[in-house]
Amino acid sequence: MVAETAAAAGHSVSIFDQRRSPGRKFVLAGRGGLNITHSEPIDAFVDRYGPEATLLKAALDCFGPDDLRKWAADLGESTFVGSSGRVFPESFRSVPLLRAWLRRLDELGVVFHSSHEWLGWDGDRQHKAMTFRDSSGTEVSHDFDVAVLALGGSSWPKVGSDGSWVETLRAEGIEVADLSPTNCGVVVAWTAHLTDRFAGQPVKNAAVSVAGTSVRGDPIVTMAGLEGGPVYAHSRRLREQIEADGFAEVTLDLLPDLDVGDTVRRLVERRKKKRSTSTWLDRCGISPVGIGLMREATANVLPTDPDALGELIKAVPLRVESLAPIDRAISCAGGVCWSQVDDHLALNAISDTYVVGEMLDWEAPTGGYLLQAVFSTGRYVGEKISLD
Numbered sequence: 001m002v003a004e005t006a007a008a009a010g011h012s013v014s015i016f017d018q019r020r021s022p023g024r025k026f027v028l029a030g031r032g033g034l035n036i037t038h039s040e041p042i043d044a045f046v047d048r049y050g051p052e053a054t055l056l057k058a059a060l061d062c063f064g065p066d067d068l069r070k071w072a073a074d075l076g077e078s079t080f081v082g083s084s085g086r087v088f089p090e091s092f093r094s095v096p097l098l099r100a101w102l103r104r105l106d107e108l109g110v111v112f113h114s115s116h117e118w119l120g121w122d123g124d125r126q127h128k129a130m131t132f133r134d135s136s137g138t139e140v141s142h143d144f145d146v147a148v149l150a151l152g153g154s155s156w157p158k159v160g161s162d163g164s165w166v167e168t169l170r171a172e173g174i175e176v177a178d179l180s181p182t183n184c185g186v187v188v189a190w191t192a193h194l195t196d197r198f199a200g201q202p203v204k205n206a207a208v209s210v211a212g213t214s215v216r217g218d219p220i221v222t223m224a225g226l227e228g229g230p231v232y233a234h235s236r237r238l239r240e241q242i243e244a245d246g247f248a249e250v251t252l253d254l255l256p257d258l259d260v261g262d263t264v265r266r267l268v269e270r271r272k273k274k275r276s277t278s279t280w281l282d283r284c285g286i287s288p289v290g291i292g293l294m295r296e297a298t299a300n301v302l303p304t305d306p307d308a309l310g311e312l313i314k315a316v317p318l319r320v321e322s323l324a325p326i327d328r329a330i331s332c333a334g335g336v337c338w339s340q341v342d343d344h345l346a347l348n349a350i351s352d353t354y355v356v357g358e359m360l361d362w363e364a365p366t367g368g369y370l371l372q373a374v375f376s377t378g379r380y381v382g383e384k385i386s387l388d
């Protein structure tokens, strides 16, 4: 996005990427449906960035969700709003949009240097040149008037963003908050009994609660723990609890449309003498995987008293040991600290060098907020460079 904006303003632009083809993570993001942005009102939209909302606001003002949708439409990929308010390209995928975008960059004269690993600055040149390792293993040096670092976080390293830049920047005295997984699954020490029967199954229409905040959806039981939208949405809260206590407490509400009183009433109404507890729970609308989780939480000794059973249905406790590993996370928290850049995202320590995208220290939930901030920071810096 920086390259497009600066090249359209008449600058000569080169892109260097360590992968053989550009936008690998963008392509990966489109595999399950490319959720490019969100349609909610802009104030609510900006709030999704939590404590970093004020820092990202200038970029989001410069290039917001409507601008992004127009940009995609200009590239031949109209967008539509899904039932949840999320915005997707008509094709649902990244590839048509990426192809059209690369054609446009080519027409603008942007030169793409693939298989060039960025190694840092050329030590002898006082930050006036950068060094790269090309595909033959040769180190090459290039001079630029302006450089923009857009090296991503460190999730899914096989698609290119491996976070190797963290130590390079730290060596220059630039403060970088540790990269940690976000929008990721959690690790729960399930018994083999649970995973044998239920790994891979969603808990339909549940509410996942952490520290008093509840998110509805269909969490999925995996071999390692839990995955899915309502789990990802708690990433920040979970990380903070784990950092403070060494673990996090999560509860699952298996009947989120009923309060405890109605749940207990339903249990009493549907109780029959000869029914097993599992059949009784099944008749009350608890799925087999839900019953499995209740058994897991009680060491397989389910209460038989409707009050206690009702309480359990409304808050099945889970102990989360850790977040899932970063290499399978959707995004990263941490990155270049905001104190290290000026209002235009230029590094204070190194002149004429900017940072955009996931490299900066912000996080947001899934829903299109990640790509929107990445595009917005790119356009914001592109416009600044173009004006200079």
Ligand SMILES: Cc1cc2nc3c(=O)[nH]c(=O)nc-3n(C[C@H](O)[C@H](O)[C@H](O)COP(=O)(O)OP(=O)(O)OC[C@H]3O[C@@H](n4cnc5c(N)ncnc54)[C@H](O)[C@@H]3O)c2cc1C
Binding pocket: 016, 017, 018, 019, 022, 023, 024, 025, 026, 028, 029, 030, 033, 034, 035, 036, 037, 116, 117, 118, 119, 150, 151, 152, 153, 155, 156, 159, 160, 161, 162, 163, 164, 165, 329, 330, 331, 356, 357, 358, 359, 367, 368, 369, 370, 371, 372, 374
């Ligand atoms: C499975 C998955 C699904 C996702 N789905 C969505 C979604 O639907 N909606 C959404 O908003 N977001 C989604 N995301 C997140 C989104 O893809 C990222 O936030 C976004 O791609 C980050 O953009 P970026 O330009 O900052 O970094 P990246 O897209 O990671 O690009 C960084 C580039 O820098 C290159 N690079 C890194 N280090 C070096 C180096 N040393 N030398 C040279 N090149 C280097 C990499 O090869 C890479 O091409 C998803 C992510 C994943 C993993």
